[in-house]
Amino acid sequence: MIIPKYVAVQAYLEATGTAFAELRYIEPLLEALIEKKEITLDKGREILEHKSDVAKTVFNLFQHIGIIKRRIEVDTRGEFVSLTNYGRFVLENKKPGSSIIQPLTPFFLSWLPFKLFLKYLLESPGATTNEIRTALGSQIVKHTTDIKELNISDIIRRGAYIPFNEMVIGKVLANIGDYLGLVTFDKSAGPFYLSPLGKYVTNSLDLQNFQFKNLDPKVPPLQLTLLDFLDRGVTNIIVFSNMDGINELKFFHKKAVEDLEIKTIARIIYNKTNFEAMISTDSAYWSFTKKFSNLTYDPIKVLEFNSKVMDYIEI
Secondary structure (H helix, E strand, C coil), rough: CCCCCHHHHHHHHHCCCCCCCHHHHHHHHHHHHHHHHCEEHHHHHHHCCCCCCHHHHHHHHHHHCCCEEECCCCCCCCCEEEHHHHHHHHHHHCCCCCCCCCHHHHHHHHHHHHHHHHHHHHHHCCCCCHHHHEEEEEHHHHHHHHHHHHCCCCCCCCCCCCCCCCCHHHHHHHHHHCCCEHHHHCCCCEEEECCHHHHHHHHHHCCCCEEECCCCCCHHHHHHHHHHHHHCCEEEEEECCCCCHHHHHHHHHHHHHHCCCCCCEEEEEECCCCEEECCCCEEEEEECCCCCEEEECCCCCEEEEEEEHHHHCCC
């Protein structure tokens, strides 16, 4: 499985701070969040009877899949955690007697690291943690290292295997797959297999079309898209942005070519517009709010997008 640069960087950002996903940790924290409107991070540690950051890593996971929100009190610097409105609705309306994690299936299936994990197991049944680390983790290292070399992120400061290191694979991704009935394994190091349900569900996952939440304010999505396109050898690119965005992207392109020694020589056509997008012959990126953006590697969707913005294209 080849992971495009944008997807690899996003997978890393969506997994930062995760380390444990065991029911003995998940269940008591979810139950406390259902019972209380809000709890502190210290209360989470108290519930788990841990002085370490286990509770924090589980809260990080909850935040990544979109069921909790955080609040930091300015005066005391205390950290408070609460369920999102939809997260509360789903958990409070679960069927009596059902697993507390089962209602969260849609949240986990929209979580990028878990989707990539399932797709890899579909392609490579019986893979072990070491094999997944080698096949997928090494790609994450390469792409996060590029971001680190450009010195443009406060979050990505080194090349990292996350989410495809031994810890996250064995104690987060595999466990979630087990709890949802999608993955089977005997040991935390694998080998891992998809269950019949897991195969059915994984076949329905689309890894050509992505909707991203922009998680790193220091890495503008348009710039990350340009790196992604150049990394895949794209030579003809059309950019849509305002004048500030165009000027920033031109400067970034020059810096990236020099710092990363990019060999791809791309012909880029810039168009001044009130929206932000980037198109190649086989890929298209567009921003629909400041916080959210889309990226597709589906040629049909690229053609559809091209047809909608054709009036802006300079030939």
